[in-house]
Amino acid sequence: MITTAPRGTQDVLPEESYKWQYIEQALTALSQKFGFHEVRTPVFEHTQLFDRGVGDTTDIVQKEMYTFEDKGGRSITLRPEGTASVVRCSLEHGLLGRSLPLKMSYLIDCFRYEKPQAGRYRQFRQFGAEVFGSQHPACDAELIAFVSQIFETLGVGDIGVEINSIGCPKCRPMYHDKLRAYFNQHIDQLCPTCRERLEKNPLRILDCKNDSCKEVAAGAPKGIDNLCEECHDHFEGVKTRLDAMGISYTVNPQIVRGLDYYTKTVFEFVSQNIGAQGTVCGGGRYDGLVQTLGGAPTPAIGFAIGLQRLMLVMEHAGAFMGRDTVCDLYIASIGEAASVKSQQIAMDLRRQGFFCESDVQGRSLKAQMKYADKLGARYTLVLGDDEIAAGRGKVKNMETGEETETDFSALGGLLGKR
Ligand code: ATP
């Protein structure tokens, strides 16, 4: 018998699921305030989409994808992230031909073959959002403000955003040359992967987690000192608007998003409180991606929040994470006729919108009351032949112990009082 889930996956147990529901509802409600509509795309896509859309020099594509051949001989991949699918969907359905900006959000499970550890799983959940059709700094600032508001609303407002600009295809080649020259001087200190990266994508070395690479990277020429005028002005525009909205940030030249199509603004929200996997949200502008995937050139920007990490941050902060629903009334019964009646009354009350339970196991009264206690029911009612004959019974407030005799038809009124 198989009694364990695959490594890197998690079960959400029934007594925990309300937290997920609370967080996901809060995210959905907030995204509506910022004008985003939810998009739902398939769990799997053609492998090619991610090869091209995530980029074949990335860790995701090189090492982390769950790829398999289906029975029709097609190469299929479980989505490692959301952006490529959202772009594919937008192109397929002509969404970018409509009035812009197009603003979409998603709540998805992602799959990456990574080494499982705290905050790093093989199946994890993301909330993300993308805006298509604006290259204006206002758009970058608004998206960062959105994420910032999410953390604020969820009670972890102290988590800071770090921003950077990595330039555009005009200014980046020159910066890459400078980086190559710098890293070539320190090549003995770089890890084997970074030595490989040096030619193709030296920017990624800034992102390496190897200690020795980090040390070298700290002294590397900074992207923000090597921006063209357009990118420089754009970055200044983003900062001005963040200031105006009262969003505090730090500029961190070390932040890069490794992919070729990322341009200009990149950002991360990092928590110091949840260990090595502290990046709760990553995002950035990717003006080149739509074209890479076959569409007309379309500026775009997006982010994704890792929800398991978000929960760790919330737990650490002691933030409110919702409440499980409380049973309004448990109806215990003695004998078959009372059992039928209890089920009927319970159903009536549910139709009125209450959370009501009655015994469905034919258990003793004692066992039923024990169960009501476990449920944490606000009220209980015990039905026997006398109560059925009278059409009324004693409702007990489980908190105060107070009993109120009530007609069955008036139960809703009593439960409605808080
Ligand atoms: P990391 O540097 O931690 O590997 P990443 O750059 O690969 O992150 P993104 O692709 O930007 O991550 O994904 C956005 C967010 O999704 C991350 O900031 C993180 O919160 C979450 N995330 C990424 N990978 C995992 C994972 N394996 N398990 C749990 N959450 C993850």
Ligand code: MG
């Ligand atoms: Mg990763």
